[in-house]
Amino acid sequence: MTPAFCGSHGMRYKAMVEIRRLRRQLTNAVNAVDPECGVFVDPKMQPPSLLQIKLLREIALAGMGDHVARKLSTDEETKETKGAYKAEGLEDLVYIHPNSILFKHLPQYIVYQEIIETKKLYMRGVTAIEVDWLPRLLPHMCTLSKPLEEPAPSYHDNTGTVRCYMTSTFGRNSWPIPAVELEFPSGLEKYNYFAKYLLEGKVVSSLTQFVPHLLSTPSTMIKSWAKLQPKTQVFLQELVREHVDNRDKLLQVWQHNDKYLLSTYLQWLPKEKQADLINIWPPTRRKTDEK
DSSP: OOHHHHHHTTOOHHHHHHHHHHHHHHHHHHHHHOGGGOOOOOTTOOOOOHHHHHHHHHHHHHHOGGGEEEEOOTTTOOSTTTTEEEETTOSSEEEEOTTSTTTTTOOSEEEOSEEEESSSEEEESOEEEOTTHHHHHOGGGEEEOOOOSSSOOEEETTTTEEEEEEEEEETTTTEEEEEEEEEOOSSHHHHHHHHHHHHTTSSSGGGGGGGGGOSSOGGGGGSTTGGGSHHHHHHHHHHHHTTOOSHHHHHHHHHHOTTTTHHHHHTTSOHHHHHHHHHHTTTTOOGGGGO
16 A cells, blocks of 8 residues: 555545554454454455444444434524534544545434544544434433333343333433433333333243233333332332343342242242242253252
8 A cells, every 4th residue: 555545546645554553453463362363454345345344333322322413404404504514522523534435425414533624624534323322322311201102111032131112312412312222221110120120920931821811911020010010019118129130130140049930930930830940940940950
């Protein structure tokens, strides 16, 4: 790579040299942490896949949260401010640099590396981002609403967590962010929802067989009058005591105490079904472990 090649392709030679140096440094760091991965600096490396591009954009946002800018809406925009952005923490309007590949596309939200001042304030090193990434990657810069009733909270088997939708505002200018699905915020309500999904057999599939025989419906756990039933309060207290509001934590507790929640769950079953539950407890036990 030569200065002439970089100049003809709109790249800064010194920046490309620095990129090469950082690439070697990162490669050495990865190999030092995990020698078996065997990564190396490949001069013929293929362009990133769509997934890799998405991950790189997310990394840019996570590392430059204070450099987020939002394009003015149609209502905010005037003839003089066409194509303008409002940057987090800045009063003046900013614009994408004309040399940027995104200059003609004008994404709704972007992150930028630096701002230079000529006739206008121009952003350089611009990367397009998605608005729903903000509360997920920069929660400390967002003010989240309470969990929405619709869409209702749900259990996600791939993460073993309770999820919900929340709206939010971003930054000091309180930019409104549409509802985004996130992990349910910590608190008693999260424990109640986790108990509901555990009783429904969604957390541990082997408990599904007992659902038709439960003395109360699992949704009792999230009712406003749930505390009037002693067994719901006992269930809640047991989860809170061990800080169990997700599947990984539950499995961790069962490794140290295989009787955890047994007596609590038995209160939800008629006597003729209790022996069946005791026989499989903890419900993650394999058949080979029973022999």
